[in-house]
Amino acid sequence: MPSCSGGRAALWILCVCFSALQTAALRVSMMESRVTVVQGDVAVLPCSFFTSGPLSRLNVIWTLAPFSSPETPTQVIVYDHGQVIEDPSFSGRVAFTGIPWSADIVVNDTRVSDGGTYRCVINNPPETADPGIGELELRVQAPPSRPVCRWDGGVELGGRVTLSCSVLEGEPSPEIHWDKMSPQELTLIAMEGSVQMVNVSSQTSGLYRCSARNLLGTEHCYVSLSLDTRPDSSSGLLQAALLTLSMSSVLMALLALALWLHRTGQDGRRKEGREEEEEEEESSNEIRCIPSLMKRSFV
Known part of the structure; x- marks a missing residue:
């Protein structure tokens, strides 16, 4: 009788353990919530998980929501049925470090554009539990570019x-x-x-x-x-107008002087002509009077 009760107890314990394993949910834990590196260094992003099923159909997806556009996440690397697929923007720079026992990844030659929120999503069929998800933030520090x-x-x-x-x-x-x-x-x-x-x-x-x-x-x-201290166009126009008026006044004065000199020269020549005519007339009168005087002396 005791052996029978002992057997039932052992069977009950086995059933409980088996049920616990079957109902245990897939769990994901992140050892770090933030990772900070300097541009060009290596960043290790940890992602640990626990599952009750075999790992033959394990599926791991890492995604990135960049700081510049958090609303448009992209895939970084995928492990599915033993195959690894890298995103072209991370090609040759990202890899799993312990798959399938660990979902940790390493990012080499880090860039500022690599910064953002990373999500580690794990499924392990035939488990019916919801996929396990973990998040961490990667910041890649860099000196300023030339402004x-x-x-x-x-x-x-x-x-x-x-x-x-x-x-x-x-x-x-x-x-x-x-x-x-x-x-x-x-x-x-x-x-x-x-x-x-x-x-x-x-x-x-x-x-x-x-x-x-x-x-x-x-x-x-x-x-x-370099401050432009040249005068504005309005003052330049005013100066040009004043200069034009000054030159016009000078030209008018010269023209008046030329006319006056011309008239003075003409008056002088007319006066000289009249004087010459008067002298000629006086000379002719004296000559005409001589014969008459001589005639009278003979009478």
Whole structure:
């Protein structure tokens, strides 16, 4: 009788254990919630799992939701029925480290674009449990890329000038600072990488520097502003008009002088002509009188 009861107890324990294994849900655990590396280094992304079934039909999918577009996740690497498939953007840079016993992956030659939220999704048929899912965040730090400087607006007196500075890469996001280097050093307050200067004057001219800085380094770009101090078009037109009037006055004075000299010359020649005619008339009168006097003397 005791042997019979002992057998039933052993059978009951075996049934309980078998039922527990059958009902045990697939579990996934992530040893890290965040992994941080420097650009170019190797990133190891851990993903451990527990399953009660054989691993012949194990399916593991790693996906990435980039920081730049979290709403459009993409596949990174897949393990399905013993085959490994890599996404073209990660080709040659990603691999499993312990499949099928571990779902850990390694990412080589990391890039800033690799940063985002990674999900490890595991299925193991014929288990009917829901797939196990784990998440972690990968941050790839990088020094700032060389910034691009530019300016917009007019550099005439009283105008408005906007200095802007943009950086394509850098993690953490670089801080932007503007400084005037010469002829007088001055630190400017930048709002989202831009500086606005209104009512510019001669003191605005000079060399300006944009600095993009994070914990891994600093990069610079430069802008040279030269204020246009030439007079505006209206004052130029006024000066041209005054010059034209002055030249016209001089020409009229010269013309009047020439006419006066011409008239003076004509009057002089007329007077000389009249004097010559009068002299000729007097000479002719004297000659005509001589015969009459001689005639009278003979009588």
